[in-house]
Amino acid sequence: MPQRAGMFPIRDHNPSGRIPYVTYMLMAANIMVFLSYVGLFSDPRGLNAFFVTYAAIPARLTSGDGLLTLLTSMFLHGGWMHLAGNMLFLWIFGDNVEDEMGHMPFLGFYLLTGVLAGLVHVISAPYSTVPTVGASGAIAGVMGGYLLLFPKARVDILLFLIIYVRIFPIPAWIMLMVWFAMQFIGGVGADPDTGGVAYWAHAGGFVAGLALTLPLWLIRGGFGFWRRTDGHPPHPETQYVRSNIPRVRR
DSSP states (O other), X not given: OOOOEXXXXXXXXXXXXXXXXXXXHHHHHHHHHHHHHGGGGGOHHHHHHHHHHHSBOHHHHHTTOOXXXXXXXXXXXXXXXXXXXXXXXXXXXXXXXXXXXXXXHHHHHHHHHHHHHHHHHHHHSTTOOOOBOXXXXXXXXXXXXXXXXXXXXXXXXXXXXXXXXXXXXXXXXXXXXXXXXXXXXXXXXXXGGGOSOOHHHHHHHXXXXXXXHHHHHHHTTTHHHHXXXXXXXXXXXXXXXXXOOOOOOO
């Protein structure tokens, strides 16, 4: 059924204080890895063999084999839209978390949340033989860290309802909590053994990101940090020219 309504973030109003080298490096790595095997999409048997080797397969991991795939699977994607969506979220939220953590700590944080997200997925479906790919778990961790550090940072949302299209800003905590709730509800209602979206990996990565960012938040002052900034970024926000996308009415 064609999609008639939806919303997704396109940018935030939270500028970086320094160049986010690691975020750019991770985006480049994901794109380059995808381009290295994109030709296999015309060869289902070859693509399946590739994913069996490098994707995370819960049943294989449960047996104690393929631990390295918890890392390799984070740089694989199931299609152009899968890749584009993940890179958009990483671009929006990754630079600010990297800015607060520092380059190398952010890289370790990203990889660790991705591994933890993968383990949560394995726990949710320990005997599934469906290959799991995508950076979504690690990026969910970045989103969890962003929520703790910048809950009131403004995020521009593209909303479309049939023929109504508009961009408008909302606080990050609303967008991120709605996203998390969707993953949780999706995980409760889905059968992880049949494939599809790895909802529990997303939810697990998000919670892991929150937990791993907690020490940094406490170092910044915890609730005192929130009181000083009122939950906003601790620097002037980016101002964008008003969107030219018109309201289209029936």
